[in-house]
Amino acid sequence: MYNIIPFIIILVCLAVILSIVIKKLPLLAAFDINSIPEEKESQTRKKIMEERLERKAKVFYGKIKPFVKLVANFLQRKYKSLQEGIVRLEEKYKSKAQKEILVTKEEFQNSEKKMENLLAEGGDLAKKENFEEAEKKYLDILNLDPKNIAAYRGLGEIYFSQRQYEEAIQTFMHILKISKDDVPAFFQLAEIYYKLENFDKxxxxxxxxxSNSPKNPKYLDLLLNICIVTKNKDLAITTLAKFKEVNPENAKIAEFENKIKEL
Known part of the structure; x- marks a missing residue:
C-alpha cells in the first residue's frame, strides 16, 4: 500500500500542471510574434531593403531607357530592310523560274522523244532477257522523269521475271504512290502475292x-485461280460466269468448271 503513495502523488502533480497549461492556452494563442522587438526589427529591415532595391531598379531603367529605345528603333529598321530584301529575292527567283520553264518547254519534245526511245529499247532488251541492260534503260528514263510510270512498270516486270519479288512489290507500290488507281499495278501485285502464296493479299x-476493269479476262483468270486454291466455291462460280460472258471461247473454261466441281 505504501508503494502506491508516490505514484498517486505523481498523478496529482501532473493533473495540476495540465490544469495550469489549459488555463494559459488562450493567452498563448493570442500571442503575436510581431510584438517581439527582434521580429519587428527584422521585418522593418526587409521592407527597407525591398524599397531600396525598387528605387535602384527605377533609376537604372531611367538611365538605360534611351539606349533601349535606340536599339529597338535600329532593330525595327533592320527588320524592314530584311523584309524588302526578301521581296526582291522572291521577285528575282520568280523571274528566273519563268525563264527556266520557257527553256523546259522548248526542250520538252526532245526529252519526250528520248524517253520513248529508251522505253522501246528497254522493252526489247527485257524480251531478250537482257535484264541488266534493260534496267539501265529504265533508270535512264527515271533520271529524266522521276515519275515516269512506264519506266517503273518496266523495272517491276524485270524484277518479277527474275523472281525478285520484294523489289517488284516495292516498285509497283511506288507506282501506286504516283497514281493511286493504277489498275495494272493492282493486277501485278496480285500476281506477285499469288506466286508468294499470300492468297489474302x-x-x-x-x-x-x-473493280476498275471488271471485264478483263486476264484479271478474271487470276481471280479464278485464287478462288480454287483457297476453296472459295461461291466466288469461283460467280467469277466463272463473268469469265464465260467476256471470253466464251476460252479453252480454260472446261478446266475451271472441273476444278470448281471438286471444291
Whole structure:
C-alpha cells in the first residue's frame, strides 16, 4: 500500500500542471510574434531593403531607357530592310523560274522523244532477257522523269521475271504512290502475292484491279485461280460466269468448271 503513495502523488502533480497549461492556452494563442522587438526589427529591415532595391531598379531603367529605345528603333529598321530584301529575292527567283520553264518547254519534245526511245529499247532488251541492260534503260528514263510510270512498270516486270519479288512489290507500290488507281499495278501485285502464296493479299489486289476493269479476262483468270486454291466455291462460280460472258471461247473454261466441281 505504501508503494502506491508516490505514484498517486505523481498523478496529482501532473493533473495540476495540465490544469495550469489549459488555463494559459488562450493567452498563448493570442500571442503575436510581431510584438517581439527582434521580429519587428527584422521585418522593418526587409521592407527597407525591398524599397531600396525598387528605387535602384527605377533609376537604372531611367538611365538605360534611351539606349533601349535606340536599339529597338535600329532593330525595327533592320527588320524592314530584311523584309524588302526578301521581296526582291522572291521577285528575282520568280523571274528566273519563268525563264527556266520557257527553256523546259522548248526542250520538252526532245526529252519526250528520248524517253520513248529508251522505253522501246528497254522493252526489247527485257524480251531478250537482257535484264541488266534493260534496267539501265529504265533508270535512264527515271533520271529524266522521276515519275515516269512506264519506266517503273518496266523495272517491276524485270524484277518479277527474275523472281525478285520484294523489289517488284516495292516498285509497283511506288507506282501506286504516283497514281493511286493504277489498275495494272493492282493486277501485278496480285500476281506477285499469288506466286508468294499470300492468297489474302492476292485476293485484295485482284479485287481492286477488277473493280476498275471488271471485264478483263486476264484479271478474271487470276481471280479464278485464287478462288480454287483457297476453296472459295461461291466466288469461283460467280467469277466463272463473268469469265464465260467476256471470253466464251476460252479453252480454260472446261478446266475451271472441273476444278470448281471438286471444291
Amino acid at each position: 492476292a485476293l485484295v489486289y485482284s479485287n481492286k484491279a477488277l
